[in-house]
Amino acid sequence: MSDRLPPLTALRAFEAAARHMSFAMAANELNVTPAALSFQIKSLEEHLGQPLFLRLNRAVKLTEAGRALAPGTSEGFQSLTAAWRAARRLQDTNTLNVTAGPAFTAKWLAPRLYEFARAHPEVDLRFSATLRIMDFDRDEVDVAIRFGYGPDPGLFSMPLRNEWITPVMTPELAAQYPTPESLRHAPLMFDDSIDFLDPPCDWPTWFRAVGMDFTPTHGPHFSQADHAVDAALAGAGIVLGRRAMVVKDIHEGRLVAPYKRALETKAHFRFLCRKGAETRPQIAAFRAWMLAEIEKTAAVHETLDILPVEEVPPA
CATH class of the missing domain: 1.10.10.10 (Winged helix-like DNA-binding domain superfamily/Winged helix DNA-binding domain)
Structure with missing residues (x-):
């Protein structure tokens, strides 16, 4: 036959x-x-x-x-x-389809997009804010920004700046709680979106990093990092802020990180696209813009005493 x-x-x-x-x-x-x-x-x-x-x-x-x-x-x-x-x-050098998590889209991409649009008016940006792992071919995605440990086999993967967490709050709350010890009586909030990190980057771990044995048990929990940061911006409490979610607000003075101690995790944001596609004009422009935007807030990184979370004494 x-x-x-x-x-x-x-x-x-x-x-x-x-x-x-x-x-x-x-x-x-x-x-x-x-x-x-x-x-x-x-x-x-x-x-x-x-x-x-x-x-x-x-x-x-x-x-x-x-x-x-x-x-x-x-x-x-x-x-x-x-x-x-x-x-x-491959023939389209003007359209750029980007997917990223809702929190990263809200706190990192959206506040900065005007600058990219002004510098690259020829690029038609289209965003999909989702945590679903999208397929580059089936879903017609050009760039994905993802947070985690990787690896990313078969893809062009560029790590963005290392990710750290540190307590952040409004300047008014910082005046009320000037020391880590005073946080025992502060309105602490919880970002549950980082519960998957291993080793944990949570309140008990941060308190051990500053020499305190304290496990807070009360306070509002948020499943999305941007919601937790918005609550902190509103003065509702103090949250362990992730670099990507809070660095612009710290840089511009809306939030402060008064205690300097930050924990660095090996989980990080990556810029992902198909191998070979990183040189396409609109993808290369978007990648260069992201790196330039990260450098604008690099000074915040320099003000912190950053400790790898693996070096924090165990409970």
Whole structure:
């Protein structure tokens, strides 16, 4: 039996009919008449030498051969569509699709986007703020900004500045709680989005890093880092702020980090794209802009006494 593939149009007709389980709906999707679609499927069955559908009175049903063929044709056309879109995107030097977590988008990207838009008016930026790991081909993503440990096999991965955490608050609250010891009586808040870090970068760990044995148990918890930072900006309490989420507010004086001690984690933000795509004009411009923006707040990093969290004495 020959392995020669049948015509692509016949396979396309079968895939649509198998997905809809309706010749009429498949014909409508492919913009052909039901008779033309039926002819394509009939020719495919003749090529195979056995039926793919059971034709019932008002419905169709896959035969055993049809059930064997359907998954592969569906996956094949999805792959072809993704490959075609990827090839077409190579011709587009103006559109840039970026995905990042909601907190990073709100606290790092959004407040700075005006500067990029002003410097690169030719680039049409499109953002998807989600924690879902998106596929570069299927989801038509050009750049992903992700936080964690990696690795990122098969991708161009550029680490951004190392990530640290330190207590941050408004200047007014800093005046009320001038020392780490005074935090025993302060309104502490919890950013639960960093609970996955190992070793932990939480309040008990930070207190041990400054020589205190204290485990706070009361205070509001936030599942999103940007919500915790917004609460701190409103003066609701003191939170362990992550560098990327608070550095601009510290740099511009809306928040302060009065105790200097910060904990550095090996988890970090990475700039990700397909290998080879990092040189595309809009991606290279966006990467260079991010690095330049990070350097604008580098002075904050220099004011802190940063300790790798692995060096904090255990509980």
